Amino acid sequence: MRAKVIESENGRRVAVEACTEPCAIERGMRIIGGKWTGSILYHLKDGPVRFNDLARMVGGASKKMITERLRHLEDHGMIKREVVATSPVSVEYEITDFGSTAICILDELRQWSENVPTERTQQKRRTG
Amino acid sequence: MRAKVIESENGRRVAVEACTEPCAIERGMRIIGGKWTGSILYHLKDGPVRFNDLARMVGGASKKMITERLRHLEDHGMIKREVVATSPVSVEYEITDFGSTAICILDELRQWSENVPTERTQQKRRTG
DNA sequence: TCAACCAGTTACCTTTTAGTAACCTGCTAA
DNA sequence: TTAGCAGGTTACTAAAAGGTAACTGGTTGA
Numbered sequence: 396m397r398a399k400v401i402e403s404e405n406g407r408r409v410a411v412e413a414c415t416e417p418c419a420i421e422r423g424m425r426i427i428g429g430k431w432t433g434s435i436l437y438h439l440k441d442g443p444v445r446f447n448d449l450a451r452m453v454g455g456a457s458k459k460m461i462t463e464r465l466r467h468l469e470d471h472g473m474i475k476r477e478v479v480a481t482s483p484v485s486v487e488y489e490i491t492d493f494g495s496t497a498i499c500i501l502d503e504l505r506q507w508s509e510n511v512p513t514e515r516t517q518q519k520r521r522t523g
Numbered sequence: 524m525r526a527k528v529i530e531s532e533n534g535r536r537v538a539v540e541a542c543t544e545p546c547a548i549e550r551g552m553r554i555i556g557g558k559w560t561g562s563i564l565y566h567l568k569d570g571p572v573r574f575n576d577l578a579r580m581v582g583g584a585s586k587k588m589i590t591e592r593l594r595h596l597e598d599h600g601m602i603k604r605e606v607v608a609t610s611p612v613s614v615e616y617e618i619t620d621f622g623s624t625a626i627c628i629l630d631e632l633r634q635w636s637e638n639v640p641t642e643r644t645q646q647k648r649r650t651g
Numbered sequence: 652t653c654a655a656c657c658a659g660t661t662a663c664c665t666t667t668t669a670g671t672a673a674c675c676t677g678c679t680a681a
Numbered sequence: 682t683t684a685g686c687a688g689g690t691t692a693c694t695a696a697a698a699g700g701t702a703a704c705t706g707g708t709t710g711a
Binding site for chain 1 (some may be wrong): 524526527528536537538542545546547548549551552554555556558559561562565566572575576579580581582583594599600623624625627628629631632633634635636637639640
């Protein structure tokens with residue numbers, strides 16, 4: 396991430412330390428940046444939540460999406476899945492220690508995003 | 524984002540303050556979470572960069588992607604585009620004050636992501 | 652017996668995303 | 682005059698994402 400462009404001795408502009416394929420930010424985004432992923436993880440921050448409750452909390456995401464994202468987060472060791480022997484059985488998802496290390500990022504994002512000016516107050520596009 | 528699930532007086536579980544459609548985290552992700560978006564913005568943090576130089580720095584992203592993401596960031600008031608009267612003309616992209624407010628998030632993400640354990644050291648998937 | 656809840660899965664389809672490669676105008680240097 | 686640079690645009694294609702709706706199998710309560 397210290398990429399810069401310099402002029403080489405033959406006058407050509409070349410990048411030094413260019414980001415090859417996905418750099419750290421890109422990789423991070425691919426872990427917690429998927430649709431609903433961050434939101435789901437964030438909702439686990441205060442303790443374990445059951446599958447259907449999570450689906451109720453994260454409005455707009457289908458059960459299929461919830462399932463997919465939970466698996467993704469589990470695969471990355473950010474949450475753990477636990478079957479509770481109630482009847483009918485319930486399944487709880489709990490954030491791991493590692494998963495918790497991402498919460499501060501998400502919390503900053505949330506705060507930032509809540510203060511994003513709405514579309515109308517933004518600068519206009521360049522005209523050409 | 525204070526969503527929780529409670530049991531109503533008729534015994535049904537209902538979500539209170541559920542996230543309707545995209546919550547703050549979701550919205551934030553849709554601004555800086557797109558593929559290459561965060562990476563591109565981050566590369567502008569130390570001063571204006573020209574289009575082709577940016578393309579050189581962000582390896583893996585095509586010119587088309589760079590263009591799209593720059594327009595997206597511009598539309599959200601995070602960068603500004605400036606044509607410099609050199610010859611041939613060059614175009615510089617510069618981060619705005621508002622754009623800078625996202626850098627700390629990206630920087631945290633970068634640091635976090637650099638410390639993400641690799642796939643081999645992670646917990647195994649549940650077996651069923 | 653019927654309905655509802657649990658935690659998903661499956662099939663299907665549409666939309667979006669992202670990539671490649673060629674192309675464009677205007678300019679300059681060899 | 683030809684190549685190369687600048688900053689893109691366009692057309693085409695492949696792949697991934699994401700949504701709906703129906704369905705599963707077991708459990709419980711009215």
